[in-house]
Each structure stands twice: as C-alpha cells, then as structure tokens.
Amino acid sequence: MASMKSQVPLLDTVTRYILKRKGKQMRPMFVFLSAGLHGPISESTYTAASMIELLHTATLVHDDVVDDSNQRRGFFSINALWKNKIAVLVGDYLLSKGLLVALEKDEFRLLKIVSDAVREMSEGELLQIEKARKLDIEEGVYFEIIRKKTASLIASCCACGAASTTDDRDIQTAMWQFGEMVGTAFQIRDDLFDYQKHNKTGKPGGADIREQKMTLPLIYLLNLSGRAEKRHIISTVKNHHNDQKRVAELIAKVEAIGGLHYANEKMLEYRSRALKILSDFPDNDFRKSLYQLVMFTTEREK
Amino acid sequence: MASMKSQVPLLDTVTRYILKRKGKQMRPMFVFLSAGLHGPISESTYTAASMIELLHTATLVHDDVVDDSNQRRGFFSINALWKNKIAVLVGDYLLSKGLLVALEKDEFRLLKIVSDAVREMSEGELLQIEKARKLDIEEGVYFEIIRKKTASLIASCCACGAASTTDDRDIQTAMWQFGEMVGTAFQIRDDLFDYQKHNKTGKPGGADIREQKMTLPLIYLLNLSGRAEKRHIISTVKNHHNDQKRVAELIAKVEAIGGLHYANEKMLEYRSRALKILSDFPDNDFRKSLYQLVMFTTEREK
Numbered sequence: 001m002a003s004m005k006s007q008v009p010l011l012d013t014v015t016r017y018i019l020k021r022k023g024k025q026m027r028p029m030f031v032f033l034s035a036g037l038h039g040p041i042s043e044s045t046y047t048a049a050s051m052i053e054l055l056h057t058a059t060l061v062h063d064d065v066v067d068d069s070n071q072r073r074g075f076f077s078i079n080a081l082w083k084n085k086i087a088v089l090v091g092d093y094l095l096s097k098g099l100l101v102a103l104e105k106d107e108f109r110l111l112k113i114v115s116d117a118v119r120e121m122s123e124g125e126l127l128q129i130e131k132a133r134k135l136d137i138e139e140g141v142y143f144e145i146i147r148k149k150t151a152s153l154i155a156s157c158c159a160c161g162a163a164s165t166t167d168d169r170d171i172q173t174a175m176w177q178f179g180e181m182v183g184t185a186f187q188i189r190d191d192l193f194d195y196q197k198h199n200k201t202g203k204p205g206g207a208d209i210r211e212q213k214m215t216l217p218l219i220y221l222l223n224l225s226g227r228a229e230k231r232h233i234i235s236t237v238k239n240h241h242n243d244q245k246r247v248a249e250l251i252a253k254v255e256a257i258g259g260l261h262y263a264n265e266k267m268l269e270y271r272s273r274a275l276k277i278l279s280d281f282p283d284n285d286f287r288k289s290l291y292q293l294v295m296f297t298t299e300r301e302k
Numbered sequence: 303m304a305s306m307k308s309q310v311p312l313l314d315t316v317t318r319y320i321l322k323r324k325g326k327q328m329r330p331m332f333v334f335l336s337a338g339l340h341g342p343i344s345e346s347t348y349t350a351a352s353m354i355e356l357l358h359t360a361t362l363v364h365d366d367v368v369d370d371s372n373q374r375r376g377f378f379s380i381n382a383l384w385k386n387k388i389a390v391l392v393g394d395y396l397l398s399k400g401l402l403v404a405l406e407k408d409e410f411r412l413l414k415i416v417s418d419a420v421r422e423m424s425e426g427e428l429l430q431i432e433k434a435r436k437l438d439i440e441e442g443v444y445f446e447i448i449r450k451k452t453a454s455l456i457a458s459c460c461a462c463g464a465a466s467t468t469d470d471r472d473i474q475t476a477m478w479q480f481g482e483m484v485g486t487a488f489q490i491r492d493d494l495f496d497y498q499k500h501n502k503t504g505k506p507g508g509a510d511i512r513e514q515k516m517t518l519p520l521i522y523l524l525n526l527s528g529r530a531e532k533r534h535i536i537s538t539v540k541n542h543h544n545d546q547k548r549v550a551e552l553i554a555k556v557e558a559i560g561g562l563h564y565a566n567e568k569m570l571e572y573r574s575r576a577l578k579i580l581s582d583f584p585d586n587d588f589r590k591s592l593y594q595l596v597m598f599t600t601e602r603e604k
Contacts, residue, residue: 008425008428008429008432009432010428010429010431010432059394062391062394065367065386065387065390084367084386085367085431086431088364088367088390088393089364089424089427089428089431090424090428091390091394092361092364092393092397092423092424093421093424093425093428095394095397096417096420096421096424097421099401100417100418100421103410103413103414103417106410108405108408108410111405112405115398115401115402115405116402118394118398118401119395119398119399119402121394122392122394122395122398123310123395125391126310126312126388126391126395127310129312129387129388129391130310130311130312
C-alpha cells in the first residue's frame with residue numbers, strides 16, 4: 001500500500017508490523033461486493049476500501065490500548081511491544097490518513113458515511129464501559145452497543161460500496177441496513193465463540209467474562225434468574241472473574257439454560273433480515289458472492 | 303456547546319469535565335482574528351473554530367494517555383481519573399465529532415486544511431518518540447518536531463480562519479505560514495518554561511528532562527559539549543532523570559552556557575518572521591489584535 005508510506009521511520013516499522021497481522025479482509029470485501037452489485041467497480045470503490053481498512057486498523061490499534069490485552073490473534077499486541085504511547089499515536093495517524101485518502105479524492109459522500117460510523121463506534125465502546133459498571137444490562141442495550149460498536153462500520157462498508165457505483169440514496173440506505181444486520185449477526189457469532197470450550201480464535205474461552213463484558217448468552221441467563229441467583233452471577237463477573245472454576249460454572253449454566261441456543265437464534269434472525277434486503281436486488285454474481293460472504297461471516301469457526 | 307451533547311451519559315460527564323478545564327482558548331482566537339483580517343466573520347468561521355477546538359481537545363485527551371502524566375494544569379488528568387480506556391475513546395469521539403462538524407456544513411476546504419494538520423501532529427509526536435531513543439538530537443530535527451507537533455495546528459487555525467472569509471489561496475497559504483511561525487515561537491517559549499526555576503505552569507521545573515524530552519536549550523548545550531561531557535549529559539537524561547540533584551546540575555549548565563538566551567533569540571527570530579508576514583496585510587483592528595495575541599503567546603509567563 002503506497003498510501004501508507006510516511007516520513008517517520010518508526011511509523012513505517014509499526015505499519016509493516018500491522019500489515020503482517022493481516023486478518024480476514026472482510027471489510028474491503030463488503031465494499032467491493034456491495035459496489036459491484038450496483039454498477040461497475042470504480043476508482044471510488046478503491047478509495048472507499050482503503051479508507052475503511054485504514055480506519056478499521058486504527059480502531060484495532062486503539063483497542064489494544066483500550067482492552068489492555070496482551071495478545072491479539074496470537075501475536076503480541078502493538079501495545080505490549082511498543083506501549084500505549086505509540087499505540088494511541090499510530091491509531092490517530094491511521095485515522096487521519098484514512099480520512100485524507102477520501103479528502104484527497106474529493107469523496108465527500110463516502111467521508112460522511114464513514115465519519116458517522118466512526119463516531120458511533122466510539123459511542124458504542126463508551127456505552128459498553130458505562131453499562132459494564134452495573135453489569136445488569138438489558139438486552140436492548142446489548143443490541144444498541146453492538147450496533148454502534150461493530151455493525152456501524154460494516155454498514156458503512158456496504159453503503160460506501162454502493163455509493164461508489166450508484167447515486168441512488170435509497171439503495172445506499174438499504175445497503176447500510178443490510179450491513180447493519182450482517183454486522184449485528186457477526187458480533188453475536190463472535191460473542192458466542194467465547195462460550196465454546198475449544199474455540200479456534202486463539203483467545204481462551206470465557207475471556208469476555210474475565211473482561212466483565214456482558215454478552216447475549218449471559219444476559220439471557222440473567223433475565224431468567226431469580227434475585228439471589230442473579231446476585232451470585234453478577235458477583236462472579238464483578239469480583240471473581242479470575243476464578244477459573246467459577247467462570248467455568250457460569251459458562252456451564254449459560255449453556256444449560258439454553259443461552260447459546262437463544263443467541264444463535266437471534267443471530268439467524270438478523271441474518272435473515274440481511275438476506276431479505278439482499279434478495280430485493282437483481283440477481284447477479286455479486287449478489288451470490290455477498291450471500292456467501294454473509295454465510296461465511298456467520299458460520300465461521302474462528 | 304450544543305454540538306457536544308451526546309446520547310451516552312458517561313460521555314457527557316467526561317465532556318463537562320473537559321470543558322471545566324477550559325484553557326487559554328488561544329486557538330479559537332487565532333481562527334476568529336485571522337478570519338476578521340480578511341473579511342466579515344461568517345458561519346464558516348464558527349465552524350472552523352468549533353472543529354479545531356474539538357480536535358485540539360481530542361489531542362489533549364490522547365496526550366493524557368501518551369504522556370502518562372498524572373496532572374495537567376493542576377487538575378488530575380482524565381487519564382488518572384477514568385484510566386486509559388476511556389481517554390482513548392473520548393479522544394476518538396472528539397476527533398470524529400470535530401470532523402463531522404465540518405462535514406455537516408459541507409466545509410471541505412476547512413476539512414482538508416485541518417486533516418493535514420492532524421496527520422502532521424501524530425507524525426511529529428512519533429518522530430519525537432523515535433528520536434528520544436538516541437537523545438543526541440540535531441537542532442533541525444527539534445524544529446521539525448515542533449513544527450509538526452504544535453505549529454501545524456496553529457497554522458491550520460490561521461489558514462482556516464482566512465479560508466472562512468476569503469477564497470484567495472495565496473492569502474490562505476500566507477496565513478498558514480504566519481501560524482507556523484507563531485506556533486514555533488510559542489513552543490520554544492513553552493520549552494523554555496521548563497528551565498525556569500519558579501515557573502507558573504503548575505509543572506515542576508525539569509519535567510521535560512524527566513520525560514527524556516530534548517528541547518532547544520539542552521540541544522544547544524549538547525552541541526557545544528565535548529565527547530565526555532556529552533556522554534555525561536545523555537547519561538543524566540537517560541538513566542538519572544529522576545535524580546533531582548543531577549537534573550538541577552544539568553539545568554544550571556544549560557543556563558551557564560547561554561542555552562536559555564539562545565533559545566529565546568531563536569524564539570524572537572520566528573516571531574519576527576510571523577510579524578513580517580502580518581505586516582504585509584492591510585492595517586486594521588484585527589491585524590492589531592493578532593499582533594497583540596502573538597506578543598501575548600510569546601511573552602506569557604505561564
């Protein structure tokens with residue numbers, strides 16, 4: 001990526017390191033397929049994909065500070081290697097670089113779509129932290145958090161992709177909604193991984209509980225628990241989240257009451273709503289590929 | 303500021319806290335005066351001022367993480383109170399909010415001017431960290447760091463102010479240069495504070511040395527020192543920066559060799575260049591006020 005070269009050698013080292021970690025490149029795929037669905041891929045499509053990938057990487061780098069996690073996908077996090085100082089600055093650099101990519105090409109429509117997503121993402125993270133204090137979180141709040149935190153960026157991929165090949169605002173809006181549904185399903189799937197004993201994400205199971213993150217399977221259990229039981233669960237998450245035995249017990253309870261099944265049903269519900277939107281567009285190879293991409297992101301094993 | 307209200311209560315608490323800390327409001331003043339110098343203050347001027355103040359606040363919040371300092375201007379830093387997690391997210395939120403202010407008003411010209419400054423600021427910070435490893439920093443690198451870190455945002459205040467009242471690109475460029483000179487003078491002045499025994503900034507003297515930041519007075523001393531002396535100085539900064547006696551000795555040496563005088567001369571040089579640019583514009587009340595603001599920012603005692 002030529003757009004990544006800077007005049008600061010340290011920054012180049014960090015950037016090379018980030019690029020090596022790669023990832024699934026799911027977001028650029030949503031951009032390109034959403035673009036192709038509505039017209040021939042254009043230079044704007046490439047701009048949208050670069051911009052969003054830079055912003056996504058910026059948030060990953062900042063997450064390294066935020067979560068204070070020492071590992072991400074098996075590598076040491078930027079944070080552990082170069083400490084918070086640099087992670088914050090590199091994230092800011094990538095954020096401004098992402099916006100500049102669009103500004104330099106006068107892509108104001110794309111910029112507007114994406115900036116809203118960026119604001120929602122930080123709002124979502126902050127909402128999560130705020131709610132994490134009380135722990136007794138409602139299902140509606142959980143969905144609001146994941147809509148903002150995760151779904152809004154995927155929504156912006158689909159809306160930007162469409163905006164790069166059609167000026168039809170209705171289509172752009174529909175593609176945003178499609179992405180929001182897919183992103184929500186994706187995040188529920190991701191939250192489910194944490195309850196799978198031998199999951200393949202490289203994270204140990206129960207990591208969310210240890211970080212005091214309340215996700216759908218656990219919220220389901222809480223809602224069905226009596227007052228004393230509820231207090232015990234919250235105490236586990238709040239004060240005993242490093243007690244392996246209590247965390248394992250909690251995971252077993254979630255499973256026994258059907259929390260995983262419930263979350264999976266919800267995931268399928270959002271996926272159906274996404275596919276329903278997709279089915280309203282003309283059938284072509286891009287639509288088929290988007291369908292497969294949705295299935296992949298919601299059935300993946302890691 | 304209505305533009306600051308969010309839907310996340312925690313964010314509102316943090317925002318109120320930030321607004322309480324206020325500051326000198328130097329940047330909005332540069333925007334308004336630079337605007338008035340070239341035409342009647344417009345709605346664009348207000349947009350520019352809000353955008354830049356939001357971005358500036360974002361960088362201050364991120365600095366709290368970056369510097370890991372527990373105090374800023376006598377208050378506890380956001381970082382100490384709510385920890386890194388929130389500081390990063392609030393900074394990101396303010397950053398995107400600042401950009402959205404301009405996007406919502408279709409102020410693309412302002413956005414371009416400011417985005418370049420944002421990128422330069424993170425580049426400057428990273429360059430400083432990189433160079434801080436070796437410590438034996440050249441004067442030219444010091445000036446590059448402060449140009450990017452501090453001067454570029456003040457430059458963008460002046461260029462955006464002008465851009466809000468005139469379409470003349472030559473004037474916008476000249477105002478950028480004016481701001482760059484002022485910003486550089488401002489930062490040299492700021493770095494000088496650190497060598498004043500009873501300074502009023504609320505920071506203890508020698509703070510930069512303790513943070514291993516090489517500023518102009520110390521660089522001047524290094525350049526005039528022999529090899530053994532140089533090694534001793536660098537060892538103080540690198541390994542003994544918490545030894546009050548050695549830091550005090552170093553400050554005395556800087557003073558004795560004329561490092562403070564030299565830095566002050568350089569500061570005056572940049573100020574003159576700024577005032578020279580200003581003198582090419584028609585004389586009016588705004589020009590007089592800008593002149594006074596430049597004098598204030600370079601003669602202030604805190």
